[in-house]
Amino acid sequence: MVIDPVARRTDGESVRIAKDVLGAGAGVKLCLPEGPEEFAKALVKRGSRRPVVVGDDRALLRAVAVLHRERALASAVLSVVPVGAAASAVRLARGLGVPAGAVAAARAVLEGTPRRLDLLVDDRDGVVLGDVRIPPVGPQDASAGGAGGERHAWLRTCQSLVRTLGARPSRVVPGGPSRLRVEADGVTLVDLDQPVEGVSVVPGGGGFARVEVHPASVGAEIAPVRARARLVTVSGPDFRYRADAVVTGPVRTRTWQVRPQAWGLTLPG
Template identity: 75%
Template sequence: MSASDQRDDLVVIIDPVARRADGESVRIAKDVLGAGASLKVCLPEGPEEFARALLRRGTRRPVVVGDDAALRRAVGVLHRERALGGTDLAVVPVAGVAAGVRLARGLGVPAGAVAAARAVLDGAPRRLDLLVDDRGEVVLGDVRIAVLGGGPAPVAGPAGGSAAAGERHGHAWLRTCQSLVRTLGARPGGGRGAGPARLRVEADGVTLVDLDQPVEGVSVVPGSGGLARVEVRPSSVGAGIAPVRARARSVTVAGPDFHYHCDGALAGPVRRRTWTVRPGAWSLTLPRP
């Protein structure tokens, strides 16, 4: 089957969260895709139906209409079934809030249902590196361990104005509570400790930081050439301490119970986790250069 035939023969899996959050964008995506391809549309109601629709795609190219969680779920299903390497996956990002598609945007998928759907039809598959941890869970974007309140930045309201308006009407307490929850969730032990984390970070067996040096944060990001970019930010008292950076195929973090974020989703607590790069392990359809 030619590449052209594959582009014109799609199975479109519409995540239930997308249908509830933004039905209009879902409809637009279907219309654009249907104008340029033969579609089989699947409307799963849960993760099991989502997985079945993906695995029963036959020769059709799968297109996920949904948020970052739906994209990660699709990659995870294909990885577990050992079908990831031979599948050209495509996504039309749809979510109720912009933060819900931050990962897809970071990977190069266009914003907006029309532009993303056209990229599915006219784009080209691009091989991307993948991180896989010691449980077999996949990471498409990054791993971050943040302490001292260094978790992901809070998401602004629409047009950046709703948060300020809420504070003017006496709702500042709500934002304070939400910030506190995020901060506690990002600290080791779910917030039981107060202060920098003490972690051992190893890159390809070489210790970058040991337990005697407290750290404020760690990040692991798939890079290129089969190597991940690793950055460790040691805690500084007085004079600043420069971040420790490395490139490695395997990264291990160990220490007292710590939480971490994978593609923005909170996980843990754990005492040890290893992430390994799988070079060019998956294919995502992106706009042509």
């Protein structure tokens, strides 16, 4: 059991409960890494033991990334007990089907069933478990309905980026839609001549990703463009994107490929 240091600092009581429940039901080797390097070493040196991560979404993502780099995802099955400072910190784990609460999640580790899940891998070997959002809509805004909610989220994101970047030169222009080329399995869904307000790429199961593009509209609303694809490429002027909990960029092009049933996660039966 690898307990992320952030979890120990933010919610020691939930960590203690998880340890007690798991320790009562199985033999447990406890690892208390102090940082990302020790966290990675604990996973790499796990031997034949089943890895259990106690921590938030970033800890889960870090664990999958480590196993992916070690080319061990095919043989390993991860278990996770979500522990974070707020509900938004464990939104990804909950969305994947992991129960809320330390007791329920720990029992799922002991009694659950391994499930194989699809994964997105980008052209820099980065992994995505949940979704990609362009522009990088925050978790609290991701469920905002309709083009209006996404437009407001886009404006808030750009304003935040301007404050953060300060005087740094950037091609990200606040207050307007992005101009991007979005290709799904080689087919262009939208080109640079059509501004877009948002793009999402989500592992959809069956070896395909669900791609949704929201074109910008003036007056009459334009319906989203949707597709299923194994390979998705986004390119254009410098843009930022959020992959799960991490914002990356600016970049000019990025490609995501679906890896069917690439990783295993223990979920309630």
